[in-house]
Amino acid sequence: MASGTALLYDEEMTRYKLLWVDPACKIEVPERLTVSWEALHNAGLSGRCIPLPVRQATEEEILLAHSQEYLEAVKKTPDMSLEELMTFTQQYGDVYFHPNIYHCAKLAVGASLQLVDAVMTGKVRNGLALVRPPGHHSQRSEASGFCVFNNVAIAALYAKKHFKIQRVLIVDWDIHHGQGLQYCFEEDPQVLYFSWHRYEHQRFWPNLRESDFDSVGKGMGAGFNINLPWNKARLMAPYFRGLLEHCDQKCLTWLLASLQVGMDSSDYLSVFFHVLLPVAYEFNPELILVSAGFDSAVGDPEGHMCATPEIFGHLTHLLMSLAGGRLCAVLEGGYNLTSLAQSVCQTVQTLLGDPPSRISGLSSPCESALESIQSVRAAHQQYWVCFKNADVSLWPDPGTKCSRLEGDTQAEEALKEGEMREIVWPEPPSRLAPPIRTGVTLPAGLEDDVLTSCFRVTGIPLTPNQVAKELWHPAVPELKDEKVLQSLGDILSLLKEIEKKEVRNGLAVVPNVSLAATFGVQHALTSLTDRVLLVFLGNEAPVELQEDGRVMLIQLCSTEPVETKSKFYVPICLKKSSSDVAGFLHAVLSLLLPLAYGYDPGMILAVMADCSLVGAVAWAQLIGLLQSFAQGHTLALIQGAEKEIIRVTAASLLGEPASTLGPLGPPLSENVKAVEKERQRLQTHWGLLQTTGEDHP
Ligand SMILES: NCCCNCCCCCC(O)(O)C(F)(F)F
Numbered sequence: 001m002a003s004g005t006a007l008l009y010d011e012e013m014t015r016y017k018l019l020w021v022d023p024a025c026k027i028e029v030p031e032r033l034t035v036s037w038e039a040l041h042n043a044g045l046s047g048r049c050i051p052l053p054v055r056q057a058t059e060e061e062i063l064l065a066h067s068q069e070y071l072e073a074v075k076k077t078p079d080m081s082l083e084e085l086m087t088f089t090q091q092y093g094d095v096y097f098h099p100n101i102y103h104c105a106k107l108a109v110g111a112s113l114q115l116v117d118a119v120m121t122g123k124v125r126n127g128l129a130l131v132r133p134p135g136h137h138s139q140r141s142e143a144s145g146f147c148v149f150n151n152v153a154i155a156a157l158y159a160k161k162h163f164k165i166q167r168v169l170i171v172d173w174d175i176h177h178g179q180g181l182q183y184c185f186e187e188d189p190q191v192l193y194f195s196w197h198r199y200e201h202q203r204f205w206p207n208l209r210e211s212d213f214d215s216v217g218k219g220m221g222a223g224f225n226i227n228l229p230w231n232k233a234r235l236m237a238p239y240f241r242g243l244l245e246h247c248d249q250k251c252l253t254w255l256l257a258s259l260q261v262g263m264d265s266s267d268y269l270s271v272f273f274h275v276l277l278p279v280a281y282e283f284n285p286e287l288i289l290v291s292a293g294f295d296s297a298v299g300d301p302e303g304h305m306c307a308t309p310e311i312f313g314h315l316t317h318l319l320m321s322l323a324g325g326r327l328c329a330v331l332e333g334g335y336n337l338t339s340l341a342q343s344v345c346q347t348v349q350t351l352l353g354d355p356p357s358r359i360s361g362l363s364s365p366c367e368s369a370l371e372s373i374q375s376v377r378a379a380h381q382q383y384w385v386c387f388k389n390a391d392v393s394l395w396p397d398p399g400t401k402c403s404r405l406e407g408d409t410q411a412e413e414a415l416k417e418g419e420m421r422e423i424v425w426p427e428p429p430s431r432l433a434p435p436i437r438t439g440v441t442l443p444a445g446l447e448d449d450v451l452t453s454c455f456r457v458t459g460i461p462l463t464p465n466q467v468a469k470e471l472w473h474p475a476v477p478e479l480k481d482e483k484v485l486q487s488l489g490d491i492l493s494l495l496k497e498i499e500k501k502e503v504r505n506g507l508a509v510v511p512n513v514s515l516a517a518t519f520g521v522q523h524a525l526t527s528l529t530d531r532v533l534l535v536f537l538g539n540e541a542p543v544e545l546q547e548d549g550r551v552m553l554i555q556l557c558s559t560e561p562v563e564t565k566s567k568f569y570v571p572i573c574l575k576k577s578s579s580d581v582a583g584f585l586h587a588v589l590s591l592l593l594p595l596a597y598g599y600d601p602g603m604i605l606a607v608m609a610d611c612s613l614v615g616a617v618a619w620a621q622l623i624g625l626l627q628s629f630a631q632g633h634t635l636a637l638i639q640g641a642e643k644e645i646i647r648v649t650a651a652s653l654l655g656e657p658a659s660t661l662g663p664l665g666p667p668l669s670e671n672v673k674a675v676e677k678e679r680q681r682l683q684t685h686w687g688l689l690q691t692t693g694e695d696h697p
């Protein structure tokens with residue numbers, strides 16, 4: 001299994017810049033690369049990566065995505081005078097040329113291809129190419145938006161050609177629409193292009209009608225182009241008409257900044273749960289390419305978004321569960337040098353396997369985001385079975401796009417000026433990786449190669465009254481069984497190792513999983529955290545729940561669970577769950593992840609009480625996704641000695657990407673209905689569950 005994270009950078013790519021005055025291009029400066037590189041160095045992250053040399057792309061490689069005449073034209077730029085460069089630039093939009101930009105553009109493509117080679121040959125697991133000029137706007141015969149050659153398009157075409165890959169997923173989280181990528185692949189069913197971008201009903205650059213959600217791809221490529229447009233909130237102007245008379249410029253600026261509707265982490269995560277991840281799992285890609293633009297981070301002068309840099313650690317982690325972890329990230333935009341550097345570090349740290357930091361304060365996606373989510377799911381319902389049961393009765397019908405009154409532009413300008421001065425955000429918290437990753441307690445005789453890199457933990461057997469004290473309930477008969485007492489002792493010492501940050505996560509194979517779960521929850525609450533998420537696969541409810549919210553129980557069962565009103569108890573009854581992998585995954589993506597992010601637990605207990613409920617691969621996928629939370633503090637408890645389950649659990653806890661689930665069939669409609677029922681019940685309490693707007697009837 002490949003391991004290691006590649007980092008590609010060459011300071012030659014800093015050696016071009018804008019040589020004349022052009023307000024549209026002045027933000028694309030060489031310092032974008034140097035601050036990113038230095039931040040990675042200062043954080044000790046570049047030292048943990050595998051440095052790969054960049055190289056110049058060959059003409060043949062560039063011609064995969066560009067025309068001969070365009071290449072010939074760009075080839076002439078190194079010999080041009082300043083005037084000739086300015087004239088040459090005039091024919092394109094929002095881009096500039098420089099005598100050295102052709103050289104750098106070849107290095108940017110070459111770096112991307114080096115990264116694809118290293119990942120596809122298993123030399124590394126994943127990686128990031130820090131490049132400029134960026135690529136996702138450039139087209140067959142046209143430069144655009146600071147882009148000269150389309151780095152990611154060429155990388156995808158190169159991967160298909162040289163590695164016979166038939167399914168590539170491109171995730172473009174840059175705040176601008178990568179129209180160059182859309183045009184390149186819109187008829188290609190082998191390349192699924194996903195982009196979110198500021199759109200504002202076509203009022204945001206590049207102002208293209210085809211950047212809207214109804215561009216789904218063409219011909220054989222229908223369904224393989226997904227646009228998620230960010231449109232500003234509805235009609236701010238009327239609120240301000242009244243206020244304008246009373247408040248001065250400063251107050252208006254503040255007011256707009258506080259109402260400024262840049263999207264935040266809740267919007268981003270909702271799109272991943274309810275649009276991107278369901279389709280990505282169904283598509284089952286062999287390689288993930290990320291057009292990693294960080295102008296979608298807070299503070300960016302182009303993006304005006306609110307999502308803080310740690311969100312990229314989460315987005316990266318969620319994508320690493322796909323394609324066996326084969327992920328190539330290529331830098332696109334990002335113009336606030338502080339948030340760019342922080343976002344790059346968050347991304348690389350996750351690629352290296354460090355657990356994402358906890359994100360608190362998540363809420364519901366905003367109305368505008370919900371409208372976009374619903375529109376995209378409706379537009380793609382006919383192409384993806386994961387949207388088959390989506391609630392897409394259109395709200396409001398697309399005809400009534402909320403237009404923006406002219407008054408906004410003056411307000412917009414105020415916002416732009418005001419907000420640039422004031423925007424600040426906290427540094428992302430440090431994400432320490434403990435020396436050892438996984439502690440295990442196993443009954444003897446369960447040796448396994450994977451387990452050798454785990455840290456064996458054996459505890460002191462507990463006495464019955466010790467347990468009774470911890471569990472605050474009368475001693476149960478099992479407590480006579482010294483195997484049970486030993487396993488509880490083992491769990492206690494595992495939790496202590498996690499508490500001391502000696503290990504990050506743990507695995508215990510136990511004789512009585514319900515007792516172990518109850519004990520684990522109680523001990524975690526007394527010594528580790530005030531919020532424990534218990535994910536329980538099995539039918540017997542392990543713990544009585546207090547409504548104080550210190551435990552959230554998500555229980556996957558096969559028999560009809562008791563009716564509940566609690567927002568901390570989520571029974572999900574799945575029929576034939578071991579064969580309905582799609583149904584299981586639907587439950588994880590549309591229920592479990594949104595709940596867990598909303599709850600923000602300090603500890604995860606993942607309990608496999610009944611090995612028949614899901615297969616080993618689905619379970620491993622779940623263990624991988626659960627490491628998004630609680631700084632990776634997961635304790636997996638397994639009853640019985642299913643060797644395969646134990647092996648994949650340990651592998652996942654050690655950071656091995658789970659193997660792919662393979663092509664997914666349609667989920668069982670009764671399972672989708674069960675999940676939808678719970679989602680409807682809970683979405684008012686946990687906003688990340690929403691997929692449609694509130695005022696939808
Ligand atoms: N206010 C100035 C208007 C600038 N309009 C052009 C924006 C180009 C964005 C380029 C990018 O960030 O998408 C890339 F990733 F390609 F670099």
Ligand SMILES: [Zn+2]
Nearest residue numbers: 174175176333
């Ligand atoms: Zn951008």
